[in-house]
Amino acid sequence: MSEATALLPGATSPYLNTAGFLGYTPGQYPVPEKSLGAFVTPPISYHARKPAADRCLVETPGGFLLHSGLPNEGYAKTLRQYAGKWAGLEMPVWPHLLPQSGYECEKMVRAVEELENIGAVEIEFPADPAPALVEELLQASLGELPVYACVPFLSPWEQWSDLLRLYTVAGVVLSAPRGCVVHHNATVNGRLYGPALFPLLLEKLAAAHELGFPLIAGSGIFSVLQAGQALKAGASAIQVDAWCWQLSAPTSPSRS
């Protein structure tokens, strides 16, 4: 597997996890013989969020759709609860933030800047944001930490390239695309995951490479081969999502 020649700011290797797939403290990382270069936290919002009333996980050919509502206790309580554990981790931590406004973004970024062992922040934009909101969020996120913009890789995020350059983002996370399924006779929107997405991701990597941003391939990677192909296609790092949930064979008849 070819390695990225330059490490991303805030990471110690190009192998990361996708927000929400390793819990609030990292469990086992599925990529053989690789350790996490940074631990990305589950999504953290300004206010507490409840689980979505129509939450579901629906299998689709080659993957699944996940709709949870991104429940969390809100940034203040989450940071109080986990800051100590994050400070003691071997790898740097990237809080994944869900601001809805520049005010929320600034408050949360300033709060994580005060914590120990924080390598960078990921900012996830709301669905279909107006350019003014994108600029507001990017401006509010400027500070001491590298900022990664997290975008669904099939969204027209390239339209914000000038803004992303202006506000000197450290990179772009090409994350799970949005989609919908019919579940219990109702249409449910959510994020799509699974190896079926990998060919689409590779195509986007090749096209986006010309924009000049460090890119993190954060969708569709379920094998060592795919991880290597993504890095070779120009990704500066990879993020692994539902591969983290798969079980791996024990090395002894039973293992903890």
Add this chain to the structure above:
Amino acid sequence: MKTYQNVVQGESLKTDGLVHVEAQPLPAIQPGQYFRTFAPASTQVLPVALFPFSRTAETLTLCGTFSTAVKPGDSLLLQGPCGRGFEEALKARHLVLFAAVTAPENHLHFLMQAALQSGADVAWVSEACSLALPPQVELLKPAELHDAIAWADTCATVLPLHEISTLFAGTRLSPAEASKFEVLIETPLACGNARCGVCSVQTKKGWQLACKDGPVFRLGELQYE
């Protein structure tokens, strides 16, 4: 939490959702707990929660929705046992098992076996039971549910998460009757310890996760409309 590598035995009875695996060296598992299972050589993307159906010295039979074709000889990884299983139901001397139409009755079979082994009297309430029940289990119709609950120490059922409130609307359970129930909530249990939130259950103590704090809850603990 331990992961075991096991081999699927005999015919995969996919039509009735049962998978047989070698019993050794699997640990004890309580009714209502589950194993996260995964067939690494298959096209399976997500682990599947499988519940115990029955056990002999040689074979553990698991039940659940297994979306990938499992063939005899396939290697299956099992992690667990996970979650909180039935507790009050295992102590009951008079146990009612209520198999609702929209939920898998297989999930109650292991609890039935455990209760009978401990000498409890068991009544199975169902509109149409497809399982071969032992002769000592009394089979009742849903119209007899209220009388059965009055007789029981504890009742147990399986329900999809979104149908908890339907249980009350359809059967007109009183709060006193509801307090006797333990319910195994059927919901996706895919992520292990990642706290994805999709199995969130609203309880009187706040939001809990069925994968970790359940999937069995006291009906009286739950908040529902």
